[in-house]
Amino acid sequence: MRSIEFHNREKEINAIRNILNTDPTLITFIYGPINSGKTELINHLIKQLPEEYVVFYINLRTKLLASYDEFVESLFELEIAETRRKETLKELVSSITKAAGIPITPEFRDYVFKDKKPKNAFSYIIKLFEVVKESGHQPVLILDELQKISDLKVDGLLIYELFNFFIDLTKEKHLAHVFVATSDSLFLESIYNEAMLQERCRYLQVDDFDNQTTLKFLDTYTFSDTDKDVAWNYCGGKPVCLVELVNSENREEKARGMFIFRTGELETRLKLVKELGDEITIGGRRCDVHYEKLVNALKMFVSRDEVGMNEVDEVTKRYLVKTNILFVDPLRKMMKPQSKLNLRAIREVMKET
Ligand SMILES: Nc1ncnc2c1ncn2[C@@H]1O[C@H](COP(=O)(O)OP(=O)(O)OP(=O)(O)O)[C@@H](O)[C@H]1O
Ligand SMILES: [Mg+2]
Known part of the structure; x- marks a missing residue:
């Protein structure tokens, strides 16, 4: 297997660098x-940042988050070594530049976990970030896959407490840069419509590569013109899909294989809804998913690459997004398939439906 170099993302990197060059004022949502390469971009950027920035990056993807305690555990890295027991926050901070969690000493652990109060955890983080700042560094907090805690409750929903905390860190205290990444576009849509976040956040889209960027990427791995056409026609600019082709002996066969697989997945999903029905929950209410409405929505993509978010009824829209067939961009109020492979699969399946 070939090792794949990080490719491009100049525009997005510049946008993030510009944000980092100013005082923290807004929460940045990366979606x-x-x-599409959101996590890869964040990790690449973290490696490149000057020492002035102390980054705390927490990826919730692989964490078990069924309870508040589990969420707190996923945020903090407990410093258990007995030798460091008496360590002050200042000493702790001097040893970190990039952390996959927020370091905490055993002394503060009890305080943070006490009484299941998010306030305790947040006031510890503020204290730690203040020490980072006093040491001449800029704290940066990055949370990846935040939607994983969207249903978690403490007294009320934890996510609201967290957003208030982020607003405090940015707009109020100008203490830390806060980035939140998510691949869940329904979650992003709810954030976009959330009154408490109005004018307190900005959005940065990380989409699949455009055509030019894709062709440049393929050039690095000596794709013939025919293979480039195959790659773009099947995978578009989806990095993960292009990487699969780079690592394949027969690129055309691989691309066709991925397409047939995706087509099969879509057919099966539609067949299940047709024969058994399905339902989704919206705001606590169970709603039936209708096969005919799904087909009508998907048929819109036969002649168009994207459609207006409100051209499709809410249940159908949410079902197609939840099942990772469609992606919603609430900023543009548009919907499109999650990938070119999905677009092609939709068109193929709709031929016979
Ligand atoms: N800029 C890039 N250069 C090279 N390869 C990339 C790039 N971006 C993404 N990739 C490849 O695509 C894969 C998927 O990217 P990544 O996990 O960052 O996507 P994501 O948007 O975070 O996905 P998710 O929606 O699941 O959170 C990576 O493991 C990597 O192989
Ligand atoms: Mg990711």
Whole structure:
């Protein structure tokens, strides 16, 4: 297997650098279709940042988050070594530049976990970030896959407490830059419509590569003109899909294989809804999913690459997004398939439906 170099993302990197060069004022939401390269971009950027920035990056993807305690555990890295027991926050901070969690000493652990109060955890983080700042560094907090805690409750919903905390860190205290990444476009849509976040956040889209960027990427791995056509026609600019082709002996066969697989997945899903029905929950209410409405919505993509978010009824829209067939961009109020492979699969399946 070939090792793949990080490719491009100049525009997005510049946008993030510009944000980092100013005082923290707004929360930045990084969003985009699934597998578009959001996490890869964040990790690349973290490696490149000057020492002036102390980054706390927490990826919630692999964490178990069924309870508040589990969420707190996923945020903090407990410093258990007995030798560091008496360490002050200042000493702790001097040893970190990039952390996959927020370091905490055993002394503060009890305080943070006490009484299941998010306030305790947040006031510890503020204290730690103040020490980072006093040491001449700029704290940066990045949370990846935040939607995983969207249903978690403490007294009320934890996510609201968290957003208030982020507003405090940015707009109020100008203490830390806060980035939140998500691939869940329904979650992003709810954020976009959330009154408490109005004018307190900005959005940065990380989409699949455009055509030019894709062709440049393929050039690095000596794709013939025919293979480039195959790659763009099947995978578009979806990095993960292009990487699969780079690592394949027969690129055309691989691309066709991925397409047939995706077509099969879509057929099966539609067949299940047709024969058994399905339902989704919206705001606590169970709503039936209708096969005919799904087909009508998907048929719109036969002649168009994207359609207006409100051209499709809410249940159908949410079902197609939840099942990772469509992606919603609430900023543009548009919907499109999660990938070119999905677009092609939709068109193929709709031929026979
Ligand atoms: N800029 C890039 N250069 C090279 N490869 C990339 C780039 N961006 C993404 N990739 C490849 O695509 C894969 C998927 O990217 P990544 O996990 O960052 O996507 P994501 O948008 O975070 O996905 P998810 O929606 O699941 O959170 C990576 O593991 C990597 O192989
Ligand atoms: Mg990711």
